Amino acid sequence: MVSDNPAFGCIACGHCMAICPENAVTVNGRTLSESDLFEIPSAEESASFESLYNLLKRRRSVREFKNIEIEEDKINKIIEASSTSPMGIPPSDVNLLIIKGKNKNREFAEDFCSMLEKMKWLVSWWFLAFMRPFWGKSNDELFRGFIKPMINLFTARMREGENLVTYDAPLAIYFYASQYADPADPIIAATTAMYAAESLGLSTCMIGSVHPLIQQGALASKFREKYKIKGKSREGLIVLFGYPAVKYKKGVKRSFCSETTIN
Ligand SMILES: Cc1cc2nc3c(=O)[nH]c(=O)nc-3n(C[C@H](O)[C@H](O)[C@H](O)COP(=O)(O)O)c2cc1C
Known part of the structure; x- marks a missing residue:
């Protein structure tokens, strides 16, 4: 009110x-x-619970796309639908980097992997051993168990010509915000865009691995500059869009880690 x-x-x-x-x-x-x-x-014109739930259940992350460009009209609809998203405090502080076409997405991924090649010292045994007392056990485990293998996988596969970063999708949108925004804002906008795209017959995959690695240091700053990314962001997410080259036959039931009710 x-x-x-x-x-x-x-x-x-x-x-x-x-x-x-x-x-x-x-x-x-x-x-x-x-x-x-x-x-x-009107309520009649909007999605019923059943149709919305069916859309939610049909969605699967897709990483293989047909070599078909996404129509401008669909890109505009996705952006328009996503712009209805709620935000911590208006007006929106969310920025969109729209990367159109398979070739541009490949170039983005190649540049990202070249940057990672130069950042490998960050996950070297000596650096991780040095940092452990400063950034603690959970960060140490995150770097050793997830970031190091991920960087090694992305760069090794890219050297062989395989793009595991943006999967050569015909469209990627990076959602990020200013550092003053609620960190959830770009994530909510990305999620809305994802479902809007699903309703238009497209498939999607969220990509969280790029954002944290383009925040700190001179190499990241150069990368952001090349792609006209306006600055650092506390949270950010890329969504890939395309016509799926794979078809799922079944869904897989999911549930939350825990649900605690307080009456
Ligand atoms: C926040 C977030 C980040 C993600 N990052 C990546 C990613 O970097 N690379 C990737 O291939 N998939 C990524 N995914 C997709 C998940 O791996 C996928 O959602 C998960 O395997 C479950 O499959 P489903 O989406 O088909 O239910 C991400 C998903 C979310 C929600």
């Missing part, structure tokens, strides 16, 4: 315009204007 005394002043959420029964409130400024108002689709 609209408050007479908002804690943070106007946060450009647009609620006051959207809820006023007389259309008497307009906000101009803070990225908002009257022209941003639209009629809310």
Whole structure:
């Protein structure tokens, strides 16, 4: 509801315009204007639980795509749908890097792997042994058990011509935010984009492995510069999109790690 005394002043959420029964409130400024108002689709026009749940159940991460470009109209729809995402505090601080075409995605992955080749000292035995007392057991285990094998796998396969970073997808979108944004914002936007794409007959795969490795140091900064990435971000996620070259026959039931109810 609209408050007479908002804690943070106007946060450009647009609620006051959207809820006023007389259309008497307009906000101009803070990225908002009257022209941003639209009629809310009726309940009948929107997805039922069953159709939404079926879409959720049909989704699987796909890493093999047909060599078909994604239509501009579909890219626009994905971005438009994703821009409806909620955010910690409006206006949105989420930035999109849209990498169109298989070749550009291959180039992005090759540049990323060349950067990793030069960063291998970060996962050398001497560096990890040196850092362990400073960054603790969990970081040590993360680097030894996940980051080191991942860097080795990406670079070794890329040397053989296989792209395990962006899988030569015809479209990738990197969602990241400013350092002032809630870290969840780009992740929520990426998730919305993923489901929007699924509803358009595309398949997707989220790629979390690039973002953490393009944050720190001079090499990462050069990489961000080349790809016009506006700056560091606390969280970020790439989503790959494409027409699937594989077909799943079955779903696999998932459940959460735990559910605790407090009544
Ligand atoms: C936050 C996040 C990061 C991910 N990062 C990668 C990645 O870097 N590379 C990759 O091949 N898959 C990645 N995935 C896809 C997961 O491996 C995949 O979701 C998981 O295996 C479950 O399969 P499903 O998506 O078909 O249910 C990521 C998924 C999420 C949610």
